[in-house]
Structure formats: C-alpha cells, structure tokens
Amino acid sequence: MSFCVIDVRSNKLSDEVRKRGGGFTKLCSLSPLLQDFVGKSELARTEVVKWLWPYICEKKLQDP
Template sequence: MAVSMATGLFSASTLTLRPQLQHKFPIPTPPSSLRMVPLRTVTHATVSQPPADGKVRGIMKPRKISPEMQDLIGLPEVSRTQALKHIWAYIKENNLQDPENKRLIRCDEKLKKVFAGRDEVGMLQIPGLISPHFLK
C-alpha cells in the first residue's frame, strides 16, 4: 500500500508550461510621465432639519384643485403627490392601463376632463397634465 504525502510543493504536472493568456484587447498602461495619486475628497454631512416655521412646502403642500379634478379625486384640496396617488388608484380600479403596453393609459370620460380631452396618455405625461388643475 502506497501512501502519498502532500508536501506543499508543486508537482511536475502543475509546472507544465502553458501559453500566456492573451487578451483580445490589450490593457493600455499609462505613460511613465503620468503621476497617478489617489484623490481624496472631503465631504461634510449635515443633518437636515425641518423648516424653522414648520410650513409644508412644494409638492407636499395641499392646494385647491379644479372642479374636474375634484370629481375624479373627491377632495377639494390635495397635494400633488396625493393627487397622483388618487389618479393611479382610479386607473388601477377601472383597469384603464393598456394590457399590452402598461405605460399607456386609456382615458375614460372623467380622465378626459382632467387630461385635456386625450384618449390615451403616457404615464410620464400625467404630472404635467394635472398641473393646470392646481389653482393658486
């Protein structure tokens, strides 16, 4: 019975000469005159604080909406984000997305009033089409 012992050395079978791996596209080496130094950047993190006066601003601020939009949403005042949520809920409830291209919305009579009389609307056009319905 022969016992082989691993010595941690490479055997002759692993020392066979293999051709060097050739890359299809050689990796360029930078010129020796180019001095490459790691770049360090300093960033300062600050804790965001709520506005001092506590008012809600921007797209989160509830605004009065047009009567057409009120018929669709059911509220007299709503923020832009909430309006989009209500519109998408209405679209999903009434199955108004095109089954083949979910990015297209087929408008029913209520949506046509809000979306300037269009028969079809792209999903990315909705925020722009509801803008005129927010009264100042």
C-alpha cells in the first residue's frame, strides 16, 4: 500500500512524491530479451509501448 504526502496548507502533493512518480511512469526492470530490443535495462511502461508500437505496425502484428 502506498501513501501520498499532501501539504495541508497548500493541498498539493509534496515534491518528493511528484519526483518519484508511480503507476505508469514508474521505472520497471525489463526482461533480458526486452533489454536487447530497446537497448535499456529500465523503462516506464509507457516508454516500452512507444518502443514496441512501431515494430508491431511494421510487422503487421496487430489483429485487423
């Protein structure tokens, strides 16, 4: 379970929480095969999709 730190006076998330990110922006360790494909050891989920999507389109791997 994760908790958010909110500054009660300004009602905003703390800078620490904002920098850390989470969910889709959280860095994830990639499998060795995926590391070879993208050339990086860690990426956010959204970044992995950005790398994979052109390959999927180029090879016509999406179900029409």
